[in-house]
Amino acid sequence: DQQVKQNSPSLSVQEGRISILNCDYTNSMFDYFLWYKKYPAEGPTFLISISSIKDKNEDGRFTVFLNKSAKHLSLHIVPSQPGDSAVYFCAASALGDMRFGAGTRLTVKP
Amino acid sequence: DAGVIQSPRHEVTEMGQEVTLRCKPISGHNSLFWYRQTMMRGLELLIYFNNNVPIDDSGMPEDRFSAKMPNASFSTLKIQPSEPRDSAVYFCASSPKGTSGYEQYFGPGTRLTVT
Numbered sequence: 001d002q003q004v005k006q007n008s009p010s011l012s013v014q015e016g017r018i019s020i021l022n023c024d025y026t027n028s029m030f031d032y033f034l035w036y037k038k039y040p041a042e043g044p045t046f047l048i049s050i051s052s053i054k055d056k057n058e059d060g061r062f063t064v065f066l067n068k069s070a071k072h073l074s075l076h077i078v079p080s081q082p083g084d085s086a087v088y089f090c091a092a093s094a095l096g097d098m099r100f101g102a103g104t105r106l107t108v109k110p
Numbered sequence: 111d112a113g114v115i116q117s118p119r120h121e122v123t124e125m126g127q128e129v130t131l132r133c134k135p136i137s138g139h140n141s142l143f144w145y146r147q148t149m150m151r152g153l154e155l156l157i158y159f160n161n162n163v164p165i166d167d168s169g170m171p172e173d174r175f176s177a178k179m180p181n182a183s184f185s186t187l188k189i190q191p192s193e194p195r196d197s198a199v200y201f202c203a204s205s206p207k208g209t210s211g212y213e214q215y216f217g218p219g220t221r222l223t224v225t
Contacts, residue, residue: 034213043201043216089153097166102152
């Protein structure tokens with residue numbers, strides 16, 4: 001039972017343009033949402049998060065948007081850089097239990 | 111700060127053998143998580159502990175898998191007997207608290223290959 005879904009396994013964008021990664025969830029009990037970034041041969045690292053009481057959180061080039069009614073969140077990266085190329089995991093948490101999506105591989109082309 | 115430490119980094123074993131993966135969480139973190147990453151299913155939560163107590167092991171695939179946390183600084187994930195379909199990268203992560211609102215810190219993972 002996949003409670004967190006990332007329907008796009010891959011995304012390719014040009015350097016300098018916007019990258020938009022999407023995530024959907026099914027469990028309305030989730031109250032905290034996170035994005036992790038993963039490079040090959042390394043563990044995922046935390047990127048940005050948002051509480052369910054907010055609809056937007058911004059940190060530099062990264063912005064996460066939350067639409068609770070649609071059970072949807074997205075990560076925007078502007079402008080995209082080649083170093084952003086990685087696998088991005090969406091995660092949702094409730095009472096400490098965290099569930100991850102399958103990941104989206106982002107490739108930013110110079 | 112050493113971060114989450116996992117050992118071994120790579121493990122190659124034959125089907126039927128016992129495999130033990132080890133994890134040392136970040137000091138002071140109360141929660142510990144074991145994940146498995148595969149191409150097909152992404153990151154799957156296997157089990158997590160709060161204050162050394164297993165809270166949810168519903169993600170453990172079958173009885174061949176077991177996990178222990180004898181103290182706050184050490185946890186093991188054991189597979190006995192191992193099967194080729196267990197081949198994956200296994201991650202351990204720790205978090206300051208066992209509630210929402212805290213990110214998890216991941217170790218580098220153990221790549222397990224069962225032949």
